[in-house]
Structure formats: structure tokens, C-alpha cells
Amino acid sequence: MQIDLSPADRQKLEQLAKETGFDSVESLVGEHLRFLANFESAREILALNERELSESLATCDRGIAELEAGAGQDAVTALQELGRRRGFSAE
Numbered sequence: 001m002q003i004d005l006s007p008a009d010r011q012k013l014e015q016l017a018k019e020t021g022f023d024s025v026e027s028l029v030g031e032h033l034r035f036l037a038n039f040e041s042a043r044e045i046l047a048l049n050e051r052e053l054s055e056s057l058a059t060c061d062r063g064i065a066e067l068e069a070g071a072g073q074d075a076v077t078a079l080q081e082l083g084r085r086r087g088f089s090a091e
Contacts, residue, residue, distance in 0.1 A: 003029070 005013070013025045022028040048056060066072060073081070083089070 010025065013028060017023070017025050017028040020028065022031070
């Protein structure tokens, strides 16, 4: 198989391969093509079952209701609180 790329695209892929630990563009692209070829099986593994989907939707609904009631937090405060609960400190 041969894939024609512009020099700019090739350079971007070389940088991406380097940043993500691949030895070459070929190995990066090969890994992604293998995933794509097996996408259906990967999708089945990652899919939520009915119970998980129902719980996820209920959690989203509760969150939206809280925001609409004015009970939301800004992202920075929420992340700081989450960090404190997990024992992390910003200092």
C-alpha cells in the first residue's frame, strides 16, 4: 500500500510519531490502520450496556438540573475540589 502525503502532512505525522513514542510514521500509521480495520470489535468493547447508559444519562440529567438551579461551580473550582478530595495540592 502506498499513501501519498504532502510534505507538510508528512512532517506533522513525523512529529506526532516522535511525541507519541512510535519509531516511525509507518509504525504510527500502521497502528492506527489496524485499529480502524478492527473498529467494530473495538466499538463493542468500549460501548456502554443499557444499565451503564441509563446511569450515565441520569447523571447528566441531574447535573443539568443542578446547573439550571444555580448550583454549578466554575471548572477551576471544581477541579481544585476534586484534587483536594484525592489528596492533591496545588502548592
